[in-house]
Amino acid sequence: MSIHKFGTDIIALLYALVKAVQVYDLNNDVVQTAAKKIVYSLKTLLNIYSSVQLVRYMDYVFFNKQRLRFEIDGYASLQFIHDKLKTLGIKSLSFLPGIDKEEMIIFASIFKKKKEEFTNGYSSSGFKRILVEFSTEEDEVPDFLREGERIKRTYFKALKVTRNLMQNLWMNQPIDVKSSRRIIYNLIDSLTQDEFGLLTLTAIKNLDDYTYNHSLNVGILSLALGQRIGLSKKSLAKLGSAGILHDIGKVALPKELIYKSERLTNEEWELLKKHSDYGIKEIVKARGLDETGLISMTIAYQHHWNYNGSGYPIHNKNESPILFSRIVRICDSYDAMTTPRMYQVVPYLPHFALRVMWKLRNVWFDPLLTKVFIQLLGLYPIGSCLELNNGEIALVIRQNQGYSEQPIVKIILDKDEKKVDGKVIDLSMNSGIKVIKPIYAQKYGVNPATYFM
Amino acid sequence: MESGPRYIIQSLAKAVKVIQMYHINHPSARNFYNPLYEKITIYLKDHPVIEYQIDQFIISNRGKAVYKEDEKETSIAFRLFRNGIRNISFISGLSFHELIKFLKIISKISKDEDIALELWEGDFEHINFYVVEEEDEVIDYKVPDFTKMDIDYDAKLREIIARENIDLSIPIKPNLAPDELQTLKNQIAEAEQTSGIPLAITTLISYLNTEKVHEIIDILKELLELCIDNRNFYDAIRIVNKLSEYPDINPVAKFETEPIIIGFKDVINTTHQETFNEFMNFISFFSKKSIPYLVRLMTFAKLKKRLQDLRKAVAYVAQDDPTTLAILLQDQDIDVLVNTIAILGFIKSNETITLLEPLMNHHNAAIRTEIIIVLTELDKAVRIARYLDDDEEIVRIKALQSLTRLKYTVIYYDLLNRIKSKTFRNLDFAEQREYFNCLVANGGHEVITQLRKMLFKWVFFRRKRYSVMRKLSAMALADIGTGHVLDMLRRGAKRRNKSISSACEMALRKK
Ligand SMILES: [Fe+2]
Ligand SMILES: [Fe+2]
Numbered sequence: 001m002s003i004h005k006f007g008t009d010i011i012a013l014l015y016a017l018v019k020a021v022q023v024y025d026l027n028n029d030v031v032q033t034a035a036k037k038i039v040y041s042l043k044t045l046l047n048i049y050s051s052v053q054l055v056r057y058m059d060y061v062f063f064n065k066q067r068l069r070f071e072i073d074g075y076a077s078l079q080f081i082h083d084k085l086k087t088l089g090i091k092s093l094s095f096l097p098g099i100d101k102e103e104m105i106i107f108a109s110i111f112k113k114k115k116e117e118f119t120n121g122y123s124s125s126g127f128k129r130i131l132v133e134f135s136t137e138e139d140e141v142p143d144f145l146r147e148g149e150r151i152k153r154t155y156f157k158a159l160k161v162t163r164n165l166m167q168n169l170w171m172n173q174p175i176d177v178k179s180s181r182r183i184i185y186n187l188i189d190s191l192t193q194d195e196f197g198l199l200t201l202t203a204i205k206n207l208d209d210y211t212y213n214h215s216l217n218v219g220i221l222s223l224a225l226g227q228r229i230g231l232s233k234k235s236l237a238k239l240g241s242a243g244i245l246h247d248i249g250k251v252a253l254p255k256e257l258i259y260k261s262e263r264l265t266n267e268e269w270e271l272l273k274k275h276s277d278y279g280i281k282e283i284v285k286a287r288g289l290d291e292t293g294l295i296s297m298t299i300a301y302q303h304h305w306n307y308n309g310s311g312y313p314i315h316n317k318n319e320s321p322i323l324f325s326r327i328v329r330i331c332d333s334y335d336a337m338t339t340p341r342m343y344q345v346v347p348y349l350p351h352f353a354l355r356v357m358w359k360l361r362n363v364w365f366d367p368l369l370t371k372v373f374i375q376l377l378g379l380y381p382i383g384s385c386l387e388l389n390n391g392e393i394a395l396v397i398r399q400n401q402g403y404s405e406q407p408i409v410k411i412i413l414d415k416d417e418k419k420v421d422g423k424v425i426d427l428s429m430n431s432g433i434k435v436i437k438p439i440y441a442q443k444y445g446v447n448p449a450t451y452f453m
Numbered sequence: 454m455e456s457g458p459r460y461i462i463q464s465l466a467k468a469v470k471v472i473q474m475y476h477i478n479h480p481s482a483r484n485f486y487n488p489l490y491e492k493i494t495i496y497l498k499d500h501p502v503i504e505y506q507i508d509q510f511i512i513s514n515r516g517k518a519v520y521k522e523d524e525k526e527t528s529i530a531f532r533l534f535r536n537g538i539r540n541i542s543f544i545s546g547l548s549f550h551e552l553i554k555f556l557k558i559i560s561k562i563s564k565d566e567d568i569a570l571e572l573w574e575g576d577f578e579h580i581n582f583y584v585v586e587e588e589d590e591v592i593d594y595k596v597p598d599f600t601k602m603d604i605d606y607d608a609k610l611r612e613i614i615a616r617e618n619i620d621l622s623i624p625i626k627p628n629l630a631p632d633e634l635q636t637l638k639n640q641i642a643e644a645e646q647t648s649g650i651p652l653a654i655t656t657l658i659s660y661l662n663t664e665k666v667h668e669i670i671d672i673l674k675e676l677l678e679l680c681i682d683n684r685n686f687y688d689a690i691r692i693v694n695k696l697s698e699y700p701d702i703n704p705v706a707k708f709e710t711e712p713i714i715i716g717f718k719d720v721i722n723t724t725h726q727e728t729f730n731e732f733m734n735f736i737s738f739f740s741k742k743s744i745p746y747l748v749r750l751m752t753f754a755k756l757k758k759r760l761q762d763l764r765k766a767v768a769y770v771a772q773d774d775p776t777t778l779a780i781l782l783q784d785q786d787i788d789v790l791v792n793t794i795a796i797l798g799f800i801k802s803n804e805t806i807t808l809l810e811p812l813m814n815h816h817n818a819a820i821r822t823e824i825i826i827v828l829t830e831l832d833k834a835v836r837i838a839r840y841l842d843d844d845e846e847i848v849r850i851k852a853l854q855s856l857t858r859l860k861y862t863v864i865y866y867d868l869l870n871r872i873k874s875k876t877f878r879n880l881d882f883a884e885q886r887e888y889f890n891c892l893v894a895n896g897g898h899e900v901i902t903q904l905r906k907m908l909f910k911w912v913f914f915r916r917k918r919y920s921v922m923r924k925l926s927a928m929a930l931a932d933i934g935t936g937h938v939l940d941m942l943r944r945g946a947k948r949r950n951k952s953i954s955s956a957c958e959m960a961l962r963k964k
Binding site: 313372 | 499500502569570576583584602607609610613614619627629633636641644647649655656657660664
């Protein structure tokens with residue numbers, strides 16, 4: 001069992017106990033059994049760890065410093081505990097050795113209540129083995145979340161590896177296969193720690209480096225979506241590599257075509273489409289015929305196949321793209337739509353890209369994966385600039401799991417459109433403030449990247 | 454505390470040292486890791502996990518140092534630390550196989566070994582680890598340049614909304630319904646099983662269906678070799694089928710060499726029947742060039758059924774042209790000769806007889822027997838009859854069996870005479886019995902009269918030797934088995950003559 005598994009178990013047991021005390025008398029068997037179960041698990045864990053601690057920070061819940069991820073199923077319990085911790089203003093909850101059933105039940109009986117009652121109940125009950133730390137106005141980022149630097153290093157190292165790989169293929173130079181194998185695992189590790197760290201970096205688009213940036217971003221988005229649907233690490237490694245390699249066939253095309261700044265002619269467009277075919281041989285060069293190479297080939301070949309059987313290269317309609325190709329299809333389109341290009345200086349706002357994708361689910365995109373993708377990014381993905389109903393302009397800095405329309409934002413312009421270092425507001429907690437519409441940050445001369453780097 | 458975290462990490466360090474000195478399979482190494490696995494298992498019975506933190510020279514557990522070694526060459530702490538590994542945990546359920554794989558990886562001596570990468574790719578289910586990237590490489594990154602452009606962003610926004618026909622009032626509810634969740638989970642389970650080779654083959658074939666590209670054909674050829682190496686004939690055939698569409702490509706030519714074909718001896722005796730069947734399909738693509746090697750390969754077959762299948766497959770490869778096998782008929786190896794003759798049996802051609810002619814009286818009985826089988830296939834009873842006087846009983850029996858099968862009525866009186874001759878009594882019972890079988894098969898109605906005569910014949914002095922003839926006749930009659938004949942035997946069983954009644958009884962019993 002991984003720490004993550006222990007954590008989700010404890011969350012599920014706590015959820016069950018709180019639900020039980022909401023419905024039954026404290027002496028009822030259901031309550032007693034639920035309490036016995038969680039105490040047993042806690043005791044087992046306290047054999048290994050000196051304490052068991054749940055920490056909430058923004059929409060994250062950490063279990064002994066390991067972030068618990070929201071996954072497509074079973075997140076009702078995590079959602080519930082997270083929301084509970086948030087509304088009760090709890091920053092951390094620690095269970096200490098010696099915890100017993102009675103203390104656990106009393107705690108659950110006040111945990112189900114409203115904030116004020118909980119605060120009073122907690123201070124008057126004199127808990128010895130359950131410690132609560134309340135949030136303050138300006139909570140510090142927990143130590144273990146200060147991984148930002150490391151994640152940035154991983155991202156930019158991955159960018160460098162991607163650039164080297166493509167440039168070397170372009171110039172027929174030898175390939176460093178080892179570093180591209182290695183970087184995938186670094187990305188997976190970073191993502192396991194904090195998926196939004198990497199996702200934030202994919203929102204920073206670099207016009208000069210489009211091809212490399214895009215390739216890496218598709219790799220990262222695919223990994224995040226793959227992780228969200230619960231793929232194994234082994235599959236993630238293949239999917240991530242394939243995501244990065246999806247457009248590798250472009251290195252077989254003339255550079256002038258790839259970097260052309262005007263709209264493409266029909267002939268040029270037909271030639272560009274060949275990148276799906278050319279991907280196969282470039283992947284053999286870059287990767288060889290190992291499992292990852294073999295699967296990446298198919299994904300490169302299928303990444304412009306649509307859900308309804310259309311798309312290129314032309315294929316038999318009843319030949320449908322594999323799951324991994326459908327994932328890359330979504331991530332590729334999203335990143336392409338939201339990234340400025342030489343011939344499309346103003347890209348789609350992420351929100352509008354998602355709306356287009358929502359419309360085309362079942363047509364171009366796998367409808368179920370589209371849903372999970374939107375759950376993952378939220379309707380206003382990180383980096384989105386929003387006009388609020390109080391006249392202020394805010395930047396989305398975090399997602400709120402389960403509240404895809406109410407992210408956590410930072411005010412960047414006041415009512416008079418004057419730049420400010422404004423407050424951070426959780427829109428799901430603040431009923432007064434609402435999103436009017438997403439807008440281009442550039443309109444106000446704001447570069448969102450400066451807030452993330 | 455003999456099985457605690459300290460003891461475990463110390464034993465692990467020792468095991469690594471010994472594996473480096475000898476080899477993972479060396480008995481001395483086993484003496485270290487077998488007990489190590491036991492210790493870990495015992496510990497993990499009561500604890501869900503053992504977690505170690507790695508420092509440059511120190512490994513600790515729950516904050517306490519449990520291993521310390523400053524010598525860089527021998528320190529496992531240093532070895533792991535240098536590779537960026539900062540934490541390792543063993544989780545309850547750890548298998549022996551996993552532990553060995555883990556030990557193998559961390560025991561690698563070469564400086565270029567990337568232990569972290571290998572551990573990642575090892576995909577351990579019950580070993581977790583945490584890796585940090587080395588910080589020595591300079592990676593500079595900066596906020597991308599940003600220049601405010603003179604663009605009417607609001608107009609752009611309206612333009613996009615109009616172009617894409619976006620209706621902002623449409624709610625987006627990304628939650629999955631329970632049935633959708635189940636569908637997705639099924640798809641995920643399937644995706645987790647995806648195997649690269651068959652998938653890539655499908656893709657490459659799909660590509661070739663739109664366009665003939667030499668590079669793609671080359672990749673398929675390489676995959677074909679991989680498939681053959683992995684004894685995956687199912688996918689190999691998919692490739693061969695596709696590539697056979699191109700007249701200028703012979704995808705199997707590469708495999709029609711003696712060493713490769715003889716190398717298939719593991720396949721012909723595989724316990725996996727499906728693999729063998731697919732292999733049979735695969736060799737059907739071979740050319741005549743492969744025949745001599747395939748015939749030699751047959752000599753390794755351990756199962757009769759498989760041998761027959763192989764012979765049939767080679768007959769197919771020979772494309773009903775027996776001349777391709779002619780050269781093999783001069784071989785000195787008896788097994789090769791027998792197999793070649795057997796294959797000829799599957800090729801029903803008139804030339805076969807001409808080819809076999811020189812071997813008809815071969816000194817080896819196995820060859821003569823095999824020839825009879827072929828002659829039977831070709832319905833050449835006259836030829837077979839010649840073997841009734843063969844020196845070897847096994848050959849004669851084969852000939853009788855063949856004549857029984859073929860129904861060669863012309864031979865009836867010849868058989869009857871032979872049975873009645875004095876020399877007949879010198880034959881073994883088995884052969885005598887075949888004579889009677891053959892007689893019945895080729896005899897028509899008249900045979901019953903003859904058998905009855907022999908069964909009930911009145912003999913002076915109750916000659917004992919004649920009782921064998923009675924027995925054989927009674928058994929032959931029982932084989933005919935019509936109601937009339939059986940009645941006759943029942944009556945015979947009541948006769949006072951002991952030798953007659955016992956022959957009849959025995960025949961009825963065997964019935
Ligand atoms: Fe593409
Ligand atoms: Fe792309």
